[in-house]
Amino acid sequence: NHDNRPLAANLSACHASLTDADRPTYCCPPRRDADQIVVEFQLPEIAPSPLRVRRPAHLLDSDYVAKYEKAVAIMKSLPSDHPHSFLRQANNHCLYCTGSYNQVNSTSLFKIHRSWFFFPWHRAFLYFHERILGSSSATTHLLYRIGFYTRGAFNSTQREPGHLPPHVADLNYQREETGRKPEEQMAVNLAFMYHQMVSGARKAELFMxxxxxxxxxxxxxxxxxxxxxxxxxxHEWVGNGLNPEREYMGAFYTAARDPAFYAHHANIDRLWTVWRKIMDSAAPDFTESSWLDTSFTFYDENLRFVRIKVRDCLDPAKLGYAYENIDLPWLNARP
Ligand code: C2O
Structure with a gap:
């Protein structure tokens, strides 16, 4: 009994949901989304130019970081019921990951993780988030990689103190410290990335x-x-191990309250573009309408409530952004 309808959220009934540890949580907007006029997203006919270039956190000049930080500070200063407020942005993630909405005409929850909606949903989320940042502070582009900035608005008190820089992240962290030396950990990370990006990801379903x-x-x-x-x-490595669900970053319902979330996800989004380049024609997009026409909703920079489909999320250039190219050392780390 296979249902091939695309998915969409039933916006008329946002409801309480459960955290990863099955504790009740509530991240619905104060005003019913159902009362909002939904605008269908449209890609511009001509790709925007110049592209917004998202730059790697470890290579940034302080001017770039300062602009971004200012834009985050503005978001954090907005009243919490404002769709552009940092909390509402974070809650938007909570809505679609803990199951605050049912699927339309269904009693099933709409949750986008652990499936082929993971990449496109987060791309759309970052797209609108970046446009909102850019509307308050000129030329704000996201940065990528887990820049652990502790300055001003970038700081979060809910990070694992034992994992702050100069600690090298264990990319395959299983909630146990491995005690590796930094060089050792880096070599292990590179070989691991080769597996996740190449040898273990030769088919769309394996990667997506x-x-x-x-x-x-x-x-x-x-x-x-x-x-x-x-x-x-x-996520788990960054979140504070003393919190019940390693909040913020370690739990879906709070993850996007840490500004590091956006750098982490920009990096994950970049890896999607890299994988498509490596795979070339061997990695066609899925063609099912149940994927392409599935839609998500976000507020844009003009406070319009926009419905965007997966099919509109496939090409960053059409969305007006790109990633600065950097070396891919893991590509040579075939074990
Ligand atoms: Cu929607 Cu990084 O989780």
């Missing part, structure tokens, strides 16, 4: 995740290689 379709029957639970690690593992 399983084909979640509508209704309970369509439920699947199979993250792609990168979602599994380094995505999940870095």
């Amino acid at each position: 995740g399983c084909k979640l379709t509508a209704g309970a029957e369509g439920g699947c639970d199979g993250p792609g290689t990168i979602e599994d690690a380094p995505h999940n593992t870095v």
Whole structure:
């Protein structure tokens, strides 16, 4: 009984949901989204130019960082019910990961993780987030990689103190310290990345995740290689181990309250573009309408409530951004 309808959130009934540890949580907006006029997202006919270039955190000049930090500070200063406020932005992630919405015409929850919606949902989320940042502070582009900035608005009090720089992250962190020396850990990380990006990801479903379709029957639970690690593992590695669910970063419902979330996810989004380049024609996009026409909703920089489809999230250039190229040392780390 396979249901091939695309998924969408039932916006008329946002409800309480559960954290990863099954504790109740609530991240619905104060005003019902159902009261908002939904605008259909449209890609510009001509790709925007110049592209917004997202730069790597470890190579940034202080001017770039200062502009970004100022934009985050503005978001944090907005009243918490404002759609552009930092908390509402974070809660938008909570909505779609803890199951605050049902799927339309269904009693099943709409959750985008651990499936083929992981990459496109987060791309759309970052896209609108970046546009909002840019509307308050000219030329703000996201940065990528887990820049652990502790300055001003970038700081979070909910990070694992034992993992702060200069500690080298264990990209396959299993909640145990390995005690490796930094050089050792880096070599292990490179070989691991080679597996997650290349040898373990030779098919779309392996990299992108399983084909979640509508209704309970369509439920699947199979993250792609990168979602599994380094995505999940870095979330857990950053979050404070003393908190019950390693909040903020270690728990879906709070992860996006740490500004590091956005750098982490920009990096994950970049890896999607890198994988497509490596795979070339061997990595066609899925062609099912149940993927392409599945939609998500976000507020844009003009406070319009926008519905965007997966098919609009496939090409960063059409969305007006790109990643600065850097070396890919893991590409030569075939074990
Ligand atoms: Cu939606 Cu990094 O999790």
